[in-house]
Amino acid sequence: MKRSGGSPTVALNAKGIRMREEGVDILSFAAGEPDFDTPEAVKAAAIEAIRNNDTHYTSAAGTTALRRRIARKLREENGIEVSEDGIIVTPGAKPALFAAMMCFLEEGDECLVLTPAYPSYRSGILMAGASYVPVPLRFEDGFRVTREMLEEKVTERSKMLIVCNPCNPTGHVLTAQELRDIADFALAHDLLLIADEIYEKLLYDGRTHLSLGAVPEIRDRVITLNGLSKSAAMTGWRIGYSASDPALARVMLKLQQNSLNCTAAFTQTASIAAFDCAEETEAMRRSYLERRDLICDGLNAIPGVTCPRAEGAFYAFFRVDYRGMSAEELADHILEKAGVLVVPGTAFGEGGEGCIRMSFAADRASLEEAVRRLGQLFG
Numbered sequence: 001m002k003r004s005g006g007s008p009t010v011a012l013n014a015k016g017i018r019m020r021e022e023g024v025d026i027l028s029f030a031a032g033e034p035d036f037d038t039p040e041a042v043k044a045a046a047i048e049a050i051r052n053n054d055t056h057y058t059s060a061a062g063t064t065a066l067r068r069r070i071a072r073k074l075r076e077e078n079g080i081e082v083s084e085d086g087i088i089v090t091p092g093a094k095p096a097l098f099a100a101m102m103c104f105l106e107e108g109d110e111c112l113v114l115t116p117a118y119p120s121y122r123s124g125i126l127m128a129g130a131s132y133v134p135v136p137l138r139f140e141d142g143f144r145v146t147r148e149m150l151e152e153k154v155t156e157r158s159k160m161l162i163v164c165n166p167c168n169p170t171g172h173v174l175t176a177q178e179l180r181d182i183a184d185f186a187l188a189h190d191l192l193l194i195a196d197e198i199y200e201k202l203l204y205d206g207r208t209h210l211s212l213g214a215v216p217e218i219r220d221r222v223i224t225l226n227g228l229s230k231s232a233a234m235t236g237w238r239i240g241y242s243a244s245d246p247a248l249a250r251v252m253l254k255l256q257q258n259s260l261n262c263t264a265a266f267t268q269t270a271s272i273a274a275f276d277c278a279e280e281t282e283a284m285r286r287s288y289l290e291r292r293d294l295i296c297d298g299l300n301a302i303p304g305v306t307c308p309r310a311e312g313a314f315y316a317f318f319r320v321d322y323r324g325m326s327a328e329e330l331a332d333h334i335l336e337k338a339g340v341l342v343v344p345g346t347a348f349g350e351g352g353e354g355c356i357r358m359s360f361a362a363d364r365a366s367l368e369e370a371v372r373r374l375g376q377l378f379g
């Protein structure tokens with residue numbers, strides 16, 4: 001726990017809260033949270049489940065009905081052949097991530113992470129006692145990964161590789177070539193792969209999602225993580241899952257049995273309805289896309305700002321060339337002078353220097369106002 005440290009953005013968030021308490025008009029784009037409400041069908045199913053007294057423990061892995069529905073989804077939508085005994089339902093995707101790291105990493109192991117990356121990967125690796133090995137991707141290359149970049153970082157002690165696709169924070173979506181390279185690399189070095197696919201439904205410009213767990217040669221070494229937080233705007237419900245070879249699932253299940261026990265019963269029942277909410281998810285995606293273009297067009301018109309169009313997820317990850325400031329200095333300056341709360345790119349590790357992450361899961365008026373303020377600050 002000592003090695004893992006706290007969240008790098010706590011101080012900045014605290015400063016934003018303090019400024020707001022002092023009456024400053026702060027616009028916040030720091031959180032990774034959909035700004036939509038949960039679909040009505042899911043809410044109705046939850047109320048009915050509570051009325052039906054669906055309020056007891058379930059089996060630790062989750063109800064059979066939900067695990068069957070998840071297995072069907074993975075087969076039909078992702079091409080991942082998994083049976084229900086390879087699935088563990090968890091309270092959000094994060095505990096599934098944590099379980100995979102606690103179960104399969106130990107002191108002496110190295111875990112490779114494509115960076116910039118979701119900060120919990122690094123924390124979890126260090127909590128498990130293993131070493132965090134970043135594979136820094138480059139802004140100039142659109143954060144694409146190559147086999148050479150991976151080979152440069154691998155050692156005899158490498159045990160696992162974590163891949164977030166689509167990526168938080170960069171918005172990069174893996175191409176077929178990258179997927180192939182990662183799969184071949186994992187096979188060549190006998191690595192476990194964590195495929196965090198929580199943003200899979202939020203893809204833009206005609207892209208398709210490719211799952212590592214669907215590559216036949218590596219299916220027994222991929223742990224797919226997903227959940228309903230982003231696709232169905234259900235962050236507070238806490239529903240996620242892991243899908244893997246049953247032999248791996250059995251190990252992770254021991255941790256769940258002895259820690260979380262199970263995910264809340266009525267949320268599991270209600271979640272089944274969320275898998276049939278494709279229309280609502282698609283409406284959210286289209287709305288995010290409009291806002292992505294609003295923010296990118298606005299930011300790119302500001303001198304010194306380069307904002308690539310996110311290929312997926314709901315973050316603008318842009319570079320600001322301003323008085324030689326570092327990412328942290330930039331984020332602080334933006335908060336202090338423009339009242340806009342963002343996340344410095346370095347909070348996501350190596351490769352994030354000079355960059356800022358800003359969620360565009362926010363209302364249009366706030367996004368327009370943020371662009372106006374940043375234009376004044378840097379223009």
Ligand SMILES: Cc1ncc(COP(=O)(O)O)c(C=O)c1O
Pocket residue numbers: 032091092093094095118164168196198227228229235239240
């Ligand atoms: C890349 C990534 N993985 C996992 C999670 C965790 O999701 P959940 O809220 O379902 O635990 C998040 C949430 O922000 C995320 O961005």
